Amino acid sequence: MSGSVHAVKGEDHAVPRAGWRGDTFPVPRPESPVTPAHGTVAGMTLVGDALLDYPEGWEHVPRGRQMPDVPSESPDDRGGPSASRADTAAYERAIRSDLPRLLATATRILKDPSEALDAVQDGCLQGYRALDGFDGRADIGTWLHRIVINAALSRLRRANQQAEEQIDELMPEYDLHGVLLIEARTLQVSAETMLLRTETRLRVRDAIDRLPDAYRVVLVLRDLEELSTRETADALGCTEGVVKTRLHRARLALKTLLRPFMEPDE
Amino acid sequence: MKTVMRTFLIGIMNRMLRNYGSAGLLRKSLISGIMRYAPGQMFCREFGGVISAYLDDEMSPDERRRFEFHLAACPRCLRQMEEFRIAVLLARSSASAEPPDVPPDLARIIIAAMRSG
Numbered sequence: 110m111s112g113s114v115h116a117v118k119g120e121d122h123a124v125p126r127a128g129w130r131g132d133t134f135p136v137p138r139p140e141s142p143v144t145p146a147h148g149t150v151a152g153m154t155l156v157g158d159a160l161l162d163y164p165e166g167w168e169h170v171p172r173g174r175q176m177p178d179v180p181s182e183s184p185d186d187r188g189g190p191s192a193s194r195a196d197t198a199a200y201e202r203a204i205r206s207d208l209p210r211l212l213a214t215a216t217r218i219l220k221d222p223s224e225a226l227d228a229v230q231d232g233c234l235q236g237y238r239a240l241d242g243f244d245g246r247a248d249i250g251t252w253l254h255r256i257v258i259n260a261a262l263s264r265l266r267r268a269n270q271q272a273e274e275q276i277d278e279l280m281p282e283y284d285l286h287g288v289l290l291i292e293a294r295t296l297q298v299s300a301e302t303m304l305l306r307t308e309t310r311l312r313v314r315d316a317i318d319r320l321p322d323a324y325r326v327v328l329v330l331r332d333l334e335e336l337s338t339r340e341t342a343d344a345l346g347c348t349e350g351v352v353k354t355r356l357h358r359a360r361l362a363l364k365t366l367l368r369p370f371m372e373p374d375e
Numbered sequence: 376m377k378t379v380m381r382t383f384l385i386g387i388m389n390r391m392l393r394n395y396g397s398a399g400l401l402r403k404s405l406i407s408g409i410m411r412y413a414p415g416q417m418f419c420r421e422f423g424g425v426i427s428a429y430l431d432d433e434m435s436p437d438e439r440r441r442f443e444f445h446l447a448a449c450p451r452c453l454r455q456m457e458e459f460r461i462a463v464l465l466a467r468s469s470a471s472a473e474p475p476d477v478p479p480d481l482a483r484i485i486i487a488a489m490r491s492g
Contacts, residue, residue, distance in 0.1 A: 201486050201489075204482055204485055204486065205482045205486075208477050208481060208482055209474035209475070209477050210474065212474065212475050212477055212481075213472075213474045213475055216475050217470075222475060225475070226478070226481070229481075229485075230481075230484075230485055230488070233485045233489070234485070234488060234489060237489040281423050281455065283419060283420050283423075287418045287419055287420040287421075288418075288419050288451070289419035289420075289422075289423060289449075289451040289452055289455060291451045291454060291455060292451075292454070293449075293450035293451045293453075293454060294450075294454060295450075295453075295454065295457075296454060296457045296458065296461075298461075299461070300460070300461040300464040300465060300468075303461065303465060304464075304465070304468055309465065310469055310472050313465045313466060313468075313469045314469055314472065317466060317469065328466060332463060332466045332467050332470075333466065333467065333469065333470040334470070335470075353427070353428075353433075356427060357424070357426070357427035357428075360426075360427055360459060360462060360463055360466075361423070361426075361459070363462045363463075363466060364455075364458045364459050364461075364462040367458075367461070367462050367465065368458060371458060371461060
């Protein structure tokens with residue numbers, strides 16, 4: 110990460126969320142002071158992009174990254190919240206009403222229904238413990254949805270430590286002059302027609318599941334869960350540029366996997 | 376000499392017509408070729424790298440113009456674009472697939488776990 114850093118007053122349970130490539134950053138509380146990125150701040154010397162010295166309990170955070178307003182998973186963060194009864198009641202209502210959606214999201218990320226179930230329970234409990242940090246700016250259901258996404262991503266990272274898979278063989282091919290190697294025929298099928306086919310849903314889900322996780326997760330968060338590029342980058346702990354690149358490659362690969370389905374007679 | 380040239384050209388035209396099937400397709404292909412290789416235009420490889428940016432409306436006006444110019448000129452990329460668009464639509468529509476079965480007691484178990492601390 111080459112971005113400059115700024116200091117954020119650390120918390121006793123900081124840095125719960127490992128990034129996709131091992132990046133870490135602390136989870137802020139609303140009252141956390143955020144200092145400017147350059148110059149001398151609170152007695153600390155900032156030279157160029159580097160924070161040379163910072164006191165105990167402070168963490169460095171890549172500049173420009175929007176810090177997620179989600180709770181920690183740290184074991185230190187136990188015990189119930191001091192949230193109001195109204196917040197707790199609203200939270201319980203959100204759990205009851207959103208469970209199918211939360212489970213669907215976790216299943217799409219993890220592919221394994223039992224893992225998804227665990228991720229939903231983890232997320233709901235983490236959200237409850239951090240309920241006093243919920244400032245009410247967002248809808249509580251949306252907040253819970255983000256927490257469950259983070260819990261599912263965290264499980265996926267733990268389960269998936271092997272080297273990143275490649276999808277190069279699913280990318281389009283070009284000749285020496287950069288001309289696309291594909292038959293220039295008009296497609297005889299429309300998306301609407303395909304949606305009417307009963308097997309479409311299964312074929313699409315299967316094709317998405319065949320993508321390497323690093324690409325599949327970006328596709329799921331952006332196109333299925335409808336997170337913004339920024340929100341996806343925050344959830345994965347990577348840059349927006351990485352999200353855009355992976356999303357594009359995931360879509361290209363998905364197109365290749367679905368091509369036989371689009372032109373079954375080819 | 377004139378006759379030789381005329382025979383030669385007619386031979387080429389006949390061969391191209393055989394390859395392209397009809398005079399209309401041949402004319403279209405020649406126009407496409409000229410447009411595709413016009414100065415400053417996008418090539419297939421560059422086009423293939425920015426389809427997402429086009430669909431997500433993240434292009435500058437100039438980039439969009441070059442993209443659409445190539446799209447109009449290149450039937451291969453037109454097809455790739457159609458396949459890409461359909462793949463994205465199908466992926467998005469799969470989000471509204473039937474939700475997974477939620478164990479009937481799940482909400483109660485989670486809330487009980489929350490309350491017990």
